[in-house]
Amino acid sequence: MSCGRGGSLKKLEPRDTQTRVKHEVLERYFSAWGRIITYGLRGHADRAARAGRPFIARFVYVDAFSSCGRYTGDRGDILLGKDVSEVWGSPIIGLKALDRLHDYAAENLPSGTTVITNAILVEKSASSFARLRESLQLAGYGERVKEHRDFAQLGNREIAAVNDDFLRVANDVLSFTQSPTFSFYLLDPYGPLGIPFWLVQNVAAQRGTDVIINFPYQDLHRKAGYGKYGAGDLPRGARKVIDNYTAAFGESEDAWLTIWNENIELGSADAEQAVVSHYRERLRTIDPGIAVKLVPLRFPDRERTMFYLFLTTKDPTGALVLNRIVYDARLDEFLLRDEFAIAKIADRIRTVEESQGILELFPVEETVAPPATPVQPDRDLDLSDLAERIMSIFAGTSTTIRDIYRAFVDSNVFPDDIGKALTVLKKKKVASYERRDSINDVVSFAKGPSDDAASAPRS
Numbered sequence: 459m460s461c462g463r464g465g466s467l468k469k470l471e472p473r474d475t476q477t478r479v480k481h482e483v484l485e486r487y488f489s490a491w492g493r494i495i496t497y498g499l500r501g502h503a504d505r506a507a508r509a510g511r512p513f514i515a516r517f518v519y520v521d522a523f524s525s526c527g528r529y530t531g532d533r534g535d536i537l538l539g540k541d542v543s544e545v546w547g548s549p550i551i552g553l554k555a556l557d558r559l560h561d562y563a564a565e566n567l568p569s570g571t572t573v574i575t576n577a578i579l580v581e582k583s584a585s586s587f588a589r590l591r592e593s594l595q596l597a598g599y600g601e602r603v604k605e606h607r608d609f610a611q612l613g614n615r616e617i618a619a620v621n622d623d624f625l626r627v628a629n630d631v632l633s634f635t636q637s638p639t640f641s642f643y644l645l646d647p648y649g650p651l652g653i654p655f656w657l658v659q660n661v662a663a664q665r666g667t668d669v670i671i672n673f674p675y676q677d678l679h680r681k682a683g684y685g686k687y688g689a690g691d692l693p694r695g696a697r698k699v700i701d702n703y704t705a706a707f708g709e710s711e712d713a714w715l716t717i718w719n720e721n722i723e724l725g726s727a728d729a730e731q732a733v734v735s736h737y738r739e740r741l742r743t744i745d746p747g748i749a750v751k752l753v754p755l756r757f758p759d760r761e762r763t764m765f766y767l768f769l770t771t772k773d774p775t776g777a778l779v780l781n782r783i784v785y786d787a788r789l790d791e792f793l794l795r796d797e798f799a800i801a802k803i804a805d806r807i808r809t810v811e812e813s814q815g816i817l818e819l820f821p822v823e824e825t826v827a828p829p830a831t832p833v834q835p836d837r838d839l840d841l842s843d844l845a846e847r848i849m850s851i852f853a854g855t856s857t858t859i860r861d862i863y864r865a866f867v868d869s870n871v872f873p874d875d876i877g878k879a880l881t882v883l884k885k886k887k888v889a890s891y892e893r894r895d896s897i898n899d900v901v902s903f904a905k906g907p908s909d910d911a912a913s914a915p916r917s
Contacts (some may be wrong), residue, residue: 494561527593655708749777774864
């Protein structure tokens with residue numbers, strides 16, 4: 459989101475459907491991440507309490523490209539002529555989720571545990587930063603904001619707001635969020651800036667850190683064009699775009715451009731998918747245990763992907779929870795795009811009525827047919843098949859639920875699916891449980907042919 463350039467303060471912008479879905483993903487992912495981390499800390503906190511040692515749980519939210527923190531309202535509502543109020547952007551959404559996490563952790567970790575939360579909000583534009591300060595004040599965070607980068611001096615629940623380029627302060631932020639801190643990063647720059655791979659790598663490699671990364675393919679599509687280009691024959695204006703993407707991939711220009719050029723001959727959609735898949739594989743090189751999930755978000759009124767969200771985690775439970783979040787995001791986008799189409803029709807009707815002086819007897823939104831009930835995206839999941847896949851991997855062994863999750867990190871299954879499939883196996887008397895604490899429950903499987911062992915398929 460852009461909310462002003464230079465020294466002036468421009469009007470806030472409406473929130474588009476793809477940005478609204480992105481915010482839904484942020485809120486759900488952050489909330490799920492915090493609960494998973496809290497659950498995993500209970501055993502450590504219990505042992506510390508029994509030994510009479512202090513235990514500190516520290517959580518940090520980092521919004522690396524914060525912009526101004528709010529919008530005039532949702533664009534669809536504005537088109538419908540509704541009375542709209544401002545809606546929050548990612549900095550405030552993240553802070554609200556962080557506050558809920560603080561309270562949740564304090565309630566669910568053993569007494570005597572100290573829970574500390576902090577946030578770091580960075581914005582380069584002076585104009586946007588001024589708007590961000592306004593947003594923080596309006597949201598009730600004004601007294602908690604410290605405009606400095608001495609992050610180690612932040613008190614509990616304090617917020618560092620920094621007016622600078624994130625690349626300039628990244629090393630200080632990384633130092634502050636290193637283990638044993640648990641951190642959640644949003645790397646979502648405005649426009650085609652891209653994020654250098656070295657930065658993504660250093661963030662995602664940190665222990666206890668989950669990340670949302672915005673990969674804005676659309677600018678490459680528009681400015682570098684459809685043709686086949688080498689390093690020396692780029693179209694005018696494309697050089698900077700290519701350099702940004704080269705930095706984002708963290709490899710030689712020829713490496714990723716070769717993939718693009720080979721596929722552009724098949725069509726722009728093929729080139730897009732090849733480049734996006736290659737970026738996903740680059741993220742997977744960061745850590746052998748990393749899971750990378752993908753959410754493509756389209757323009758509200760065009761069948762074109764505007765940008766891709768990559769979600770990374772190293773926790774197997776988190777990976778399967780992310781499958782649910784990605785699925786829900788697809789459904790959200792379906793609904794919101796449909797609503798936006800209705801809003802555009804309503805706006806055209808209103809424009810015609812006003813230009814012709816027609817008296818509007820009924821609200822426009824009531825004269826437009828509501829969107830059809832959407833069909834949920836099909837995951838094509840068969841529980842019996844999933845049960846067989848689990849047996850093919852774990853037959854004759856005893857393992858934890860966590861390790862079963864780990865085997866399906868790159869699948870499309872949800873945690874509940876694993877539980878239901880294990881129930882199928884239990885009823886068949888080929889699996890039994892040793893109760894511990896849910897994720898560490900031990901499941902023992904009957905023996906099976908060792909040569910049937912196989913890995914879970916990728917999605």
